[in-house]
Amino acid sequence: MANKSFPIPDNELERIIALSNIDLDFTNLEENFKDLTLLATKVTGTEISLINIIDSFTQWTIANQGIELEQMPREESVCQYTIMSDTSFEVQDLTLDERFSTKFYVKGPEGLRYYFGMPLKLSPGLNVGALCVLDKEVKALSAEKIELLEIIAQTVVKRLKSIQALELLRAKLNESNASKKKAAHDIRGPLGGIIGLSDLIAEQGATFDVSEFMEYINMINKSGRSLLDLADEILSEEKAQTLAENEFNLPLFKDKLLKLYQPQAKFKNVDLEISLNAGHESVPFSKNKLLQIAGNLISNAIKFTAAGGKVSVHLGLSLSTTEKLLTITVTDTGVGLDTAVIQQVLAGKAQTTIGTGGERGYGFGLSLVSHLVESLNGLISVNSAPGKGTAFEVVLPQSL
Known part of the structure; x- marks a missing residue:
């Protein structure tokens, strides 16, 4: 397998950066696209339709019709060829094509023979995945059906962009809520001073029997206390709120990573363990780019760990009065990296390599991680040596 060549777009880093900007949660998209996969099968008369997103290591099936499929290694897919150009890709008989004839979905119980894929184009040349239809019988699609399939693919892209826009709106709403909390903090001090002063005047005024003056002071005192209670209520909302759509806490982040990776x-017989630090499990933080960062590190660790090895992930959150830091540590028992490779990773220039199981290394997953960490004002460090495994640590500042 290691001797085979696999297609890689010339603009691969640009492509996966564009995909990371959408910041998809691959476990939570089925309902957004299920109708389109059903429509694709009805239009083309095929048994199966898939909407696949392809990142650095994995093809993620975000919606399916006619077959249960969630993910597969990128190098095993047919859609990796579809994203190579802005035109469609067709294989009339998979059993006769040496690139696919030995794949599990061809020679296995699925027995697939026909494939037609349409690239999902964020913009010309930036293909993040494919809408494809498959069948157990050899077929040929008419020009009219191909045109309808292209319209469905365009609809998929429009929905992807709508999801991205919605996430941006949610992020802005969170910023607004943060401003509200800050305002509450800001007014709390002056209000406390007003109440303290009015208490003092109220005490002294009582001795002078200035009833009218006391009445006004009491009103000020009452109003001030009401505003102070309001400020406390605003500040306490964070404790009562459920997580926003664009937020994780540590347990949810762990569950997402386990479900995805x-x-x-298991496919490679590698033990994946994810642990959390204690004490801040319920504290929310932005999930912006986290699945992209942690996912690429985990996929990379699995790739370079032999069967029977272990990949350990630790998620931590540290809080102080001035900062909130999220830490992601990914440690493996794999082949390790030498100093030159570590410097390439930190510079965002990781090279294509072959994994311990012959997996194709596309050389862009770690470059993407470096780019994303830098864009989030975080830090990444690598501790490794040949034959002694690798530990990646990412530290990302979060909004208080």
């Missing part, structure tokens, strides 16, 4: 680890 446990199948990859």
Whole structure:
């Protein structure tokens, strides 16, 4: 397998950066696209339709019709060829094409023979995945059906962009809520001073029997206390709120990573363990780019860890009065990296390599991680040596 060549777009880093900007949660998209996969099968008369997103290591099936499929290694897919150009890609008989004839979905119980894929184009040349239809019988699609399939693919892209826009709106709403909390903090001090002063005047005024003056002071005192209670209520909302759509806490982040990457680890017989630091499990933080960063590190660790090895992930959150820091540590028992490779990773220039199981290394996953960490004002460090495994640590500042 290591000797085979695999297609890689010339603009691969640009492509996966564009994909990371959408910041998809691959476990939570089925309902957004299920109708389109059903429509694709009805239009083309095929048994199966898939909407696949392809990142650095994995093809993620975000919606399916006619077959249960969630993910597969990128190098095993047919859609990796579809994203190579802005035109469609067709294989009339997969059993006769040496690139696919030995794949599990061709020679296995699925027995697939026909494939037609349409690239999902964020913009010309930036293909993040494919809408494809498949069948157990050899077929040929008419020009009219191909045109309808292209319209469906365009609709998929429009929905992807709508999801991205919605996430941006949610982020702005969170910023607004943060401003509200800050305002509450800002007014709390002056209000406390007013109440303290009015208490003092109220005490002294009582001795002078100035009833009218006391009445006004009491009103000020009452109003001030009401505003102070309001400020406390605003500040306490964070404790009562459920997580926003664009937020994680540590347990939810752990569950997402296990659901996404446990199948990859089991497929290779690698033990994947994810642990949390204690004490801040319920504290929310932005999920912006986190699945992209942690996911690429985990996929990379699995790739370079032999069967029977272990990949350990630790998620931590540290809080102080001035900062909130999220730490992601990914440690493996794999082949390790030498000093030159570590410097390439930190410079965002990781090279294509072959994994311990012959997996194709596309050389862009770690470059993407470096780019994303830098864009979030975070830090990444690597501790490794040949034959002694690798530990990646990412530290990302979060809004208080």
